[in-house]
Amino acid sequence: MSSHYEAPIRRPLIDGNKSYHDITVEVAAPVEGKANKLWWTAFTIALLAFLWGVGSIIYTIGTGIGVWGLNKTVGWAWDITNFVWWVGIGHAGTLISAVLLLFRQKWRMGINRSAEAMTIFSVVQAGLFPVIHMGRVWNAHFVLPIPNQFGTLWTNFNSPLLWDVFAISTYLSVSLVFWWTGLLPDFAMLRDRAVRPFQKKIYSLLSFGWSGRAKDWQRFEEVSLVLAGLATPLVLSVHTIVSFDFATSVIPGWHTTIFPPYFVAGAVFSGFAMVNTLLIIMRKVSNLEAYITKQHIELMNIVIMITGSIVGCAYITELFIAWYSGVEYEQYAFLNRATGPYWWAYLLMMSCNVLSPQFMWFKRLRSSIMFSFFISIVVNIGMWFERFVIIVTSLHRDYLPSSWTMFSPTFVDIGIYVGTIGFFFVLFLLYARTFPVIAQAEVKSILKSSGEQFKKLRDGNHE
Amino acid sequence: MSNKVIQAMYNDDDILLDAVKEVRAANYHIEEIFTPFPVHGLDKAMGLKGTRIAITAFMYGCVGFVFSIWMMNYMMIEQWPQDIGGKPSFTFIQNMPAFVPIMFEMTVFFAAHLMVITFYMRSKLWPFKKAENPDPRTTDDMFVMEVSVEGNEAELVSFLEKTGTVEIKVTEKH
Numbered sequence: 001m002s003s004h005y006e007a008p009i010r011r012p013l014i015d016g017n018k019s020y021h022d023i024t025v026e027v028a029a030p031v032e033g034k035a036n037k038l039w040w041t042a043f044t045i046a047l048l049a050f051l052w053g054v055g056s057i058i059y060t061i062g063t064g065i066g067v068w069g070l071n072k073t074v075g076w077a078w079d080i081t082n083f084v085w086w087v088g089i090g091h092a093g094t095l096i097s098a099v100l101l102l103f104r105q106k107w108r109m110g111i112n113r114s115a116e117a118m119t120i121f122s123v124v125q126a127g128l129f130p131v132i133h134m135g136r137v138w139n140a141h142f143v144l145p146i147p148n149q150f151g152t153l154w155t156n157f158n159s160p161l162l163w164d165v166f167a168i169s170t171y172l173s174v175s176l177v178f179w180w181t182g183l184l185p186d187f188a189m190l191r192d193r194a195v196r197p198f199q200k201k202i203y204s205l206l207s208f209g210w211s212g213r214a215k216d217w218q219r220f221e222e223v224s225l226v227l228a229g230l231a232t233p234l235v236l237s238v239h240t241i242v243s244f245d246f247a248t249s250v251i252p253g254w255h256t257t258i259f260p261p262y263f264v265a266g267a268v269f270s271g272f273a274m275v276n277t278l279l280i281i282m283r284k285v286s287n288l289e290a291y292i293t294k295q296h297i298e299l300m301n302i303v304i305m306i307t308g309s310i311v312g313c314a315y316i317t318e319l320f321i322a323w324y325s326g327v328e329y330e331q332y333a334f335l336n337r338a339t340g341p342y343w344w345a346y347l348l349m350m351s352c353n354v355l356s357p358q359f360m361w362f363k364r365l366r367s368s369i370m371f372s373f374f375i376s377i378v379v380n381i382g383m384w385f386e387r388f389v390i391i392v393t394s395l396h397r398d399y400l401p402s403s404w405t406m407f408s409p410t411f412v413d414i415g416i417y418v419g420t421i422g423f424f425f426v427l428f429l430l431y432a433r434t435f436p437v438i439a440q441a442e443v444k445s446i447l448k449s450s451g452e453q454f455k456k457l458r459d460g461n462h463e
Numbered sequence: 464m465s466n467k468v469i470q471a472m473y474n475d476d477d478i479l480l481d482a483v484k485e486v487r488a489a490n491y492h493i494e495e496i497f498t499p500f501p502v503h504g505l506d507k508a509m510g511l512k513g514t515r516i517a518i519t520a521f522m523y524g525c526v527g528f529v530f531s532i533w534m535m536n537y538m539m540i541e542q543w544p545q546d547i548g549g550k551p552s553f554t555f556i557q558n559m560p561a562f563v564p565i566m567f568e569m570t571v572f573f574a575a576h577l578m579v580i581t582f583y584m585r586s587k588l589w590p591f592k593k594a595e596n597p598d599p600r601t602t603d604d605m606f607v608m609e610v611s612v613e614g615n616e617a618e619l620v621s622f623l624e625k626t627g628t629v630e631i632k633v634t635e636k637h
Binding site for chain 2: 003019020021024145152153154155156157158159160162163166167170173174177178181184185188189191192193204205206207208209210211212213214215216217218219220221222223225226227230231233234237241244441442444445448
């Protein structure tokens with residue numbers, strides 16, 4: 001027992017009196033059981049939204065980008081707002097599994113699987129927008145440096161947009177591999193429990209023949225650690241490079257050196273909010289309250305509070321620097337953001353992102369499940385408006401007052417956005433029914449140090 | 464003769480660790496151990512050598528770094544230099560700052576993917592691979608130690624029984 005010591009002050013991460021077998025049964029239950037009405041309702045709604053999105057995308061490709069609300073002055077609007085929003089949401093998963101692994105935070109184990117799934121699904125949504133925005137999607141492969149019929153026409157490695165292509169595709173593929181490697185032992189568990197031959201076949205295919213040899217586990221742990229070490233700078237680089245799309249331009253309001261850290265903090269902020277949104281529902285629906293405990297939600301709320309405060313500092317620094325720079329255009333861009341025709345978007349952004357996370361200072365509020373869920377939705381909305389404010393309000397009043405204009409989305413803009421939300425939930429709902437949603441092998445390895453009954457047993461001995 | 468192995472099942476990781484130490488102290492040869500989750504200290508107790516997979520990741524990362532430099536130098540400097548956005552393209556070093564993000568991404572891309580492929584190949588993991596754990600419970604809550612039979616079989620069985628095993632099976636080596 002002594003080798004499983006953990007300080008008594010740390011709260012248990014697995015509630016109740018669980019054995020290894022209980023963990024197996026409870027993680028496998030949502031996969032082995034039947035879906036209830038609620039799942040089918042949610043799935044149907046998500047699927048309809050997805051189909052509406054597919055229709056809007058087909059209409060856009062068939063007719064042209066003109067069906068969007070874009071105009072000569074505002075050339076980037078909902079599409080890029082949605083792109084940055086989805087990429088930002090995609091930051092929590094790899095942050096939880098990589099950064100928290102390096103810091104040896106055991107609470108990552110209850111939530112990392114679903115957070116990584118969320119990451120992958122949301123980066124898929126994000127990737128759709130730049131591709132559709134190209135207009136001629138059938139030429140999307142031109143962003144890759146591949147030999148082509150134009151002789152020596154290569155991609156432009158000076159362009160931040162191309163950096164983004166490399167950053168997002170590296171991030172998506174490395175996250176996928178990280179996720180899948182962690183899934184192998186858990187797929188093996190489902191495979192060995194499967195009764196029906198079809199299920200057995202599918203899960204043995206997915207588990208790559210994982211057998212759990214001592215040497216495999218040794219390599220598994222080393223690979224996880226090195227992947228975490230690689231993914232940590234990677235996750236920070238992705239939103240840094242997304243921010244370069246703006247920061248390396250000469251648009252007032254975009255051309256700021258504060259963007260990389262500010263975008264990364266915002267991404268982590270919105271990602272954790274989305275993790276909270278999804279897991280608060282999933283722990284209830286899939287009966288996983290013992291593994292995704294109140295303690296997990298409280299810790300995530302603390303991360304939301306800290307990153308929200310960093311984002312708040314960045315907003316205020318931006319305002320100060322705009323004034324302090326003495327550049328009239330920069331000053332006007334920020335004055336226009338706060339008091340111009342889009343003041344309501346700015347106010348929404350400020351109140352959702354700066355004010356709302358401050359409630360988490362109160363222990364009673366951050367340990368309340370309902371309040372956490374409410375704040376997580378507020379933060380998701382706020383972070384969408386942050387990107388909208390940065391993109392649209394910086395563009396709609398440019399250097400030439402005669403070209404000043406407003407942006408309003410068409411039904412196609414809205415349709416594609418709603419469609420990606422639908423697509424995201426289609427993927428997540430399917431995942432929740434077919435994948436082991438808790439990294440059960442890893443949770444078993446912390447049962448003796450962080451399980452409630454073992455902690456009680458040990459702390460009793462000390463008295 | 465020595466084709467036989469004894470599979471001793473344990474239902475607790477701490478009992479397994481103690482058993483491994485006892486078996487090794489008694490000079491029996493442990494063929495393999497199957498566990499449902501990573502048991503810390505098991506590789507050391509079994510006397511497994513450390514894995515070198517992290518070193519391969521470093522080497523793959525170096526390859527990715529060099530490859531990205533070669534690729535961008537060939538495309539942007541040698542074959543078709545273009546003056547884009549005022550970023551000078553006459554020599555690699557002048558244009559280098561603009562190449563840093565992609566150098567980094569390629570390093571990570573190569574290191575991560577090639578290391579994972581190495582892991583899958585070394586541990587023989589791929590789609591359609593048949594699992595080789597001796598009992599389906601080893602992915603649930605059972606720990607199996609396979610000890611090769613050399614000499615007196617009955618003696619080994621009674622020795623293993625005293626290490627806290629819950630089930631013992633004698634089978635042919637697969």
